[in-house]
Amino acid sequence: MKNKRLQFTGILLSGILLFCACNEENKPPETEFDKHSFTKEGQIYIVNTEKDTLKHLEVEVAKTAQEQATGLMFRRTMKENRGMIFVYFTERPRYFYMKNTFIPLDLIYVNGENKIVEFNENATPLSKETLPNNIPSQFVLEVNGGKVSEWGLQLNDSLIMHLEE
Incomplete structure (x- = not known):
C-alpha cells in the first residue's frame, strides 16, 4: 500500500x-515591447503664463544615458495623460530621432527655468531623421503627437515637475 x-x-x-x-x-x-512598459516616476503640470493648469501628466523619467537613448522606443501606445521627461544636467541644443518609435510624438523643449522654449510636433514614427532644436534646453518632454496643439501649449508656458529621486 x-x-x-x-x-x-x-x-x-x-x-x-x-x-x-x-x-x-x-x-x-x-518582445522588446514587453520590456518597456510604463512606470510612473513623477508628475508634471503644464501651466500657462497666468499659472492656469493646462495639463497634468504622469511621466517616466529618462536620466541615464541608456534611458535617454531608448526613450519611448518599441512602445505601441501611450495613454493621453502620460509622457516621458528627459532630464539633463546642462542647457544646450538637443537632437532626437524616432528610430524604433512606433507612435507619433510631440517633443516639448524646456529650459533650466522650466519654461517651454520650442516644440517639435508630430514627429514621424520610425524616422531616422534628426529632430534638432535651436534653443538650448535642459528638459525634453515627449507626449503623444498632436497634444501640443490640442492642449493649446505656447512658448513660455511652464512645467511644474514632481519627479522621484
Missing part, C-alpha cells in the same frame, strides 16, 4: 512538472 502511494505521488509530481514545462514552452517569447 505504501509503495502504491509513493508511486502515485511520483506520477502526480511528474505530471505537474511536465505540465509546467509544457506551458513554459508554449509561452510567447518576450
Whole structure:
C-alpha cells in the first residue's frame, strides 16, 4: 500500500512538472515591447503664463544615458495623460530621432527655468531623421503627437515637475 502511494505521488509530481514545462514552452517569447512598459516616476503640470493648469501628466523619467537613448522606443501606445521627461544636467541644443518609435510624438523643449522654449510636433514614427532644436534646453518632454496643439501649449508656458529621486 505504501509503495502504491509513493508511486502515485511520483506520477502526480511528474505530471505537474511536465505540465509546467509544457506551458513554459508554449509561452510567447518576450518582445522588446514587453520590456518597456510604463512606470510612473513623477508628475508634471503644464501651466500657462497666468499659472492656469493646462495639463497634468504622469511621466517616466529618462536620466541615464541608456534611458535617454531608448526613450519611448518599441512602445505601441501611450495613454493621453502620460509622457516621458528627459532630464539633463546642462542647457544646450538637443537632437532626437524616432528610430524604433512606433507612435507619433510631440517633443516639448524646456529650459533650466522650466519654461517651454520650442516644440517639435508630430514627429514621424520610425524616422531616422534628426529632430534638432535651436534653443538650448535642459528638459525634453515627449507626449503623444498632436497634444501640443490640442492642449493649446505656447512658448513660455511652464512645467511644474514632481519627479522621484
